[in-house]
Amino acid sequence: MSVDLSQFIPSFLEESFEGLELMESGLLNLQPGDNETIHSIFRAAHSIKGGAGTFGFDSVTEFTHLVETLLDEMRDGRREITSKDTEILLESVDCMRLLIEAARDEADYDKDKVAQTSTRLSETLGNEKISADSTESIKSEGKAAGSGYHIKFVPEHSLAKTGNDPLFLFSALTELGELSISANTEDLPALTDIDAQELYLSWQLTLLTEVDEAEIVEIFEWVEDECLLELTAITDNSTASETNKEETAVNVEQVTETDTQEETTANTQEEVATDTQEEAATDDSSLGQVTAEEKSKATKATPKAKAEVGSIRVGVDKVDSLINLVGELVITQSMLSELGTDFDMAKVERLTNGLEQLLQNTKELQESVMRIRMLPISFAFNRFPRLIHDLAIKTGKAMELVIKGEQTELDKTVMEQIGDPLVHLVRNAADHGIESSEVRIANGKPEKGTISLDAYHQGGNIVIEINDDGAGINRSIVFDKAVEKGLIDANATLTDSQVYDLLFEPGFSTAAEITDISGRGVGMDVVKRNIQALGGRIQVESTLGKGSTFKVNLPLTLAILDGQLVKVGSETYIIPLISIVESLQIDNKLINRVSGDMVLYRLRDDNVPVLPIYQLFDLSTECTEINNALLVVVEADGQKVGLMVDDLLAQQQVVIKSLKDNYQQVAGISGATILGDGSVAMILDIPGMISMALEKAQQAQLVRADGNSNVTAEVCL
Amino acid sequence: MNIQAMAQDIPVEGEQSIEGVDFITSGDQYLTFLLAEEQYAVDILCVEEIRSWERPTKIPNAPSYIKGVINMRGIIVPIVDLRLKFGIGEASYLETTVVIVLTYQSEETSRTIGFVVDAVSDVLNVESVDIKPAPAFGGCVGPQYIDGLINSEHKVVTILNVAHLQKVEKHRLHS
Numbered sequence: 039m040s041v042d043l044s045q046f047i048p049s050f051l052e053e054s055f056e057g058l059e060l061m062e063s064g065l066l067n068l069q070p071g072d073n074e075t076i077h078s079i080f081r082a083a084h085s086i087k088g089g090a091g092t093f094g095f096d097s098v099t100e101f102t103h104l105v106e107t108l109l110d111e112m113r114d115g116r117r118e119i120t121s122k123d124t125e126i127l128l129e130s131v132d133c134m135r136l137l138i139e140a141a142r143d144e145a146d147y148d149k150d151k152v153a154q155t156s157t158r159l160s161e162t163l164g165n166e167k168i169s170a171d172s173t174e175s176i177k178s179e180g181k182a183a184g185s186g187y188h189i190k191f192v193p194e195h196s197l198a199k200t201g202n203d204p205l206f207l208f209s210a211l212t213e214l215g216e217l218s219i220s221a222n223t224e225d226l227p228a229l230t231d232i233d234a235q236e237l238y239l240s241w242q243l244t245l246l247t248e249v250d251e252a253e254i255v256e257i258f259e260w261v262e263d264e265c266l267l268e269l270t271a272i273t274d275n276s277t278a279s280e281t282n283k284e285e286t287a288v289n290v291e292q293v294t295e296t297d298t299q300e301e302t303t304a305n306t307q308e309e310v311a312t313d314t315q316e317e318a319a320t321d322d323s324s325l326g327q328v329t330a331e332e333k334s335k336a337t338k339a340t341p342k343a344k345a346e347v348g349s350i351r352v353g354v355d356k357v358d359s360l361i362n363l364v365g366e367l368v369i370t371q372s373m374l375s376e377l378g379t380d381f382d383m384a385k386v387e388r389l390t391n392g393l394e395q396l397l398q399n400t401k402e403l404q405e406s407v408m409r410i411r412m413l414p415i416s417f418a419f420n421r422f423p424r425l426i427h428d429l430a431i432k433t434g435k436a437m438e439l440v441i442k443g444e445q446t447e448l449d450k451t452v453m454e455q456i457g458d459p460l461v462h463l464v465r466n467a468a469d470h471g472i473e474s475s476e477v478r479i480a481n482g483k484p485e486k487g488t489i490s491l492d493a494y495h496q497g498g499n500i501v502i503e504i505n506d507d508g509a510g511i512n513r514s515i516v517f518d519k520a521v522e523k524g525l526i527d528a529n530a531t532l533t534d535s536q537v538y539d540l541l542f543e544p545g546f547s548t549a550a551e552i553t554d555i556s557g558r559g560v561g562m563d564v565v566k567r568n569i570q571a572l573g574g575r576i577q578v579e580s581t582l583g584k585g586s587t588f589k590v591n592l593p594l595t596l597a598i599l600d601g602q603l604v605k606v607g608s609e610t611y612i613i614p615l616i617s618i619v620e621s622l623q624i625d626n627k628l629i630n631r632v633s634g635d636m637v638l639y640r641l642r643d644d645n646v647p648v649l650p651i652y653q654l655f656d657l658s659t660e661c662t663e664i665n666n667a668l669l670v671v672v673e674a675d676g677q678k679v680g681l682m683v684d685d686l687l688a689q690q691q692v693v694i695k696s697l698k699d700n701y702q703q704v705a706g707i708s709g710a711t712i713l714g715d716g717s718v719a720m721i722l723d724i725p726g727m728i729s730m731a732l733e734k735a736q737q738a739q740l741v742r743a744d745g746n747s748n749v750t751a752e753v754c755l
Numbered sequence: 756m757n758i759q760a761m762a763q764d765i766p767v768e769g770e771q772s773i774e775g776v777d778f779i780t781s782g783d784q785y786l787t788f789l790l791a792e793e794q795y796a797v798d799i800l801c802v803e804e805i806r807s808w809e810r811p812t813k814i815p816n817a818p819s820y821i822k823g824v825i826n827m828r829g830i831i832v833p834i835v836d837l838r839l840k841f842g843i844g845e846a847s848y849l850e851t852t853v854v855i856v857l858t859y860q861s862e863e864t865s866r867t868i869g870f871v872v873d874a875v876s877d878v879l880n881v882e883s884v885d886i887k888p889a890p891a892f893g894g895c896v897g898p899q900y901i902d903g904l905i906n907s908e909h910k911v912v913t914i915l916n917v918a919h920l921q922k923v924e925k926h927r928l929h930s
Binding site: 609695696702704706710 | 812815
């Protein structure tokens with residue numbers, strides 16, 4: 039009965055990470071007496087332990103066992119739920135994640151952190167000594183064992199109902215050595231009283247083997263919670279066997295989680311409980327550091343994870359609607375092919391109807407397929423309660439997180455890439471935005487700061503708002519800092535939003551001091567760049583003393599884009615509809631040539647520089663005359679430019695294909711797409727085109743400057 | 756209806772052509788093609804398909820030898836004119852002009868690029884001992900592109916290195 043278990047590892051990992059998330063959110067919301075939550079946390083830990091054992095991730099199993107024991111005590115009401123314990127459990131969740139990630143990547147992990155946490159766990163449990171002893175005894179036993187074990191296996195009556203069959207266990211044991219079995223039928227009731235689904239037998243086994251006790255225990259891994267298991271090594275030395283037996287009994291008692299707790303343990307537990315509180319208090323300061331370290335370690339580990347092919351869980355309703363649509367498509371197809379077999383002109387109308395139906399089906403199918411990639415944004419929001427929890431401890435500020443609209447759906451790729459920028463924004467809000475409690479009270483605000491995350495759909499976009507009720511952005515500080523850095527002129531008059539946009543300049547930090555949380559290397563410029571890379575934009579609103587709001591505007595999906603097809607020379611290009619301000623025919627009177635050959639077009643109050651695409655892309659075209667040409671005014675980064683095109687064609691949705699796969703990123707082009715006739719068309723990258731035009735102008739200026747210096751040199755000669 | 760009986764009546768395509776062809780080959784196989792009058796070859800395992808020439812979509816500011824991109828069953832494939840890249844012969848587009856689409860798989864990535872050549876000619880079986888190094892003073896084809904030379908009857912065939920052919924150079928903006 040050997041199955042290649044490794045094929046199940048990915049699903050184990052996925053489930054474990056889900057379990058960890060569940061544990062984390064459960065712990066953060068845990069109130070004393072909330073049994074349902076404790077149960078679900080316990081169940082998550084238990085499945086992780088079981089799975090890890092099956093796949094041989096021993097470090098995970100060992101550690102999780104401690105966590106589980108603590109949770110079990112809480113579950114049974116033998117232990118009060120205190121915030122100290124919750125802290126330790128949260129830290130343990132981090133450790134478990136670390137261990138599982140290490141097991142996945144076959145990499146090293148921070149052993150100190152895990153050891154430290156497991157020590158704290160054991161101390162909390164108050165049975166550090168015993169568990170240390172028992173592990174020792176297992177080890178020494180493992181070495182001493184030579185001949186084999188007596189195993190007493192008393193399953194609970196309900197064992198068979200959980201799908202476990204003792205026969206499998208025994209056959210697994212026979213693979214380890216010579217096994218003799220004797221069944222104990224004492225508990226067997228009279229035939230009339232027998233419930234066919236219950237198991238009434240217990241067994242006494244003798245296994246002649248040389249393997250470790252741990253390997254035998256492993257076989258009973260799945261049933262250990264539902265049976266009484268006693269292992270006794272067969273040794274010549276009877277006294278050793280005696281002590282072993284005792285110790286193993288204690289050990290088994292922990293493993294099997296029987297309700298009987300030794301009185302002594304309970305006593306020590308009380309004593310240690312006070313100790314642990316002090317311990318925990320001193321540990322708190324170091325806790326923040328540890329999490330930070332863990333975070334950096336986690337980010338190091340992620341690149342490897344990203345290289346893997348991810349999987350999505352899809353709701354059955356989505357799959358069902360997909361199947362329905364495919365069914366309709368098949369009907370349309372058969373109708374059309376029947377029409378095609380003996381076609382004459384009289385059937386034209388039916389053909390057009392059929393094609394229309396096909397169009398409808400295809401559209402719906404496309405939408406449905408796209409919806410499969412959509413996930414509720416709660417996947418990205420889930421990490422924030424913990425983040426705020428940690429930040430509150432670290433900064434010593436009281437704050438709470440309010441999440442709204444977590445069911446808003448967003449494309450998976452966008453979701454994965456928006457996570458880090460959001461973390462940055464939330465950290466900023468917590469660190470710079472929210473004031474300390476004293477300042478808040480002095481300013482007549484509630485003591486507890488509120489950071490709210492809100493997500494909603496607006497048009498074809500999703501908007502994510504990060505809002506804090508903190509100090510707000512001090513316009514004059516930002517302004518002075520920008521002047522100091524030479525970004526703007528001291529006499530410049532800027533609107534509020536222009537001032538706030540300065541925050542996104544590289545190297546701009548208004549924080550008086552650099553803290554551990556924010557104000558370090560990665561700045562807001564990176565946030566802005568990441569968001570722009572996703573085709574989104576970010577806006578800031580702020581009122582001094584009231585708080586600030588960061589609005590992130592993202593496209594719903596990266597795979598499809600609404601585009602305007604334009605013609606330049608013999609080529610067709612696609613301009614993203616979202617960046618188009620308006621399209622117009624040039625009125626000769628409104629053209630101005632300034633500062634030497636720069637063409638400006640007066641668009642109401644704005645002067646829009648005109649970029650002829652044929653020049654920028656080095657194409658040959660007949661329409662080089664600017665008079666009466668067509669101009670598509672586009673906007674990117676707050677800069678408007680007019681793109682000169684030969685012709686405006688249709689508007690349509692296009693599927694974005696990467697040029698990078700087989701070629702490379704091309705300046706001014708964000709990707710390619712395949713048009714209805716099978717030809718390829720390039721999608722224009724408006725910000726890229728603007729920076730290209732700037733670069734070109736600079737080059738031209740440099741050449742001219744060189745030319746001028748040559749002239750002066752000649753004059754000197 | 757006896758399908759099996761019907762199936763026996765259908766002539767198996769290529770039955771005749773199998774005769775006289777030596778299927779047991781030793782060594783590697785190379786696809787040879789023509790650039791002007793010269794013969795070149797690439798590893799046949801890299802060849803994805805051979806297509807007839809079609810006008811590609813231009814890539815802005817690309818070097819002149821990159822003709823653009825085409826749609827190959829939903830994949831965007833760039834097209835390189837080898838005659839322009841190596842400066843051999845005239846870049847004219849006739850009926851025999853073909854595009855050899857090569858896929859090269861390196862450790863992390865796989866890249867598919869089409870190469871315009873004058874004509875495809877043959878498949879060669881070559882023992883690795885028969886591949887001779889190219890003389891150092893070469894023509895216009897850089898030494899990094901050449902894996903070696905082989906003699907085929909009275910002609911010499913240049914074996915090209917697909918990995919190097921697939922390298923894409925960065926665009927330079929020209930003002």
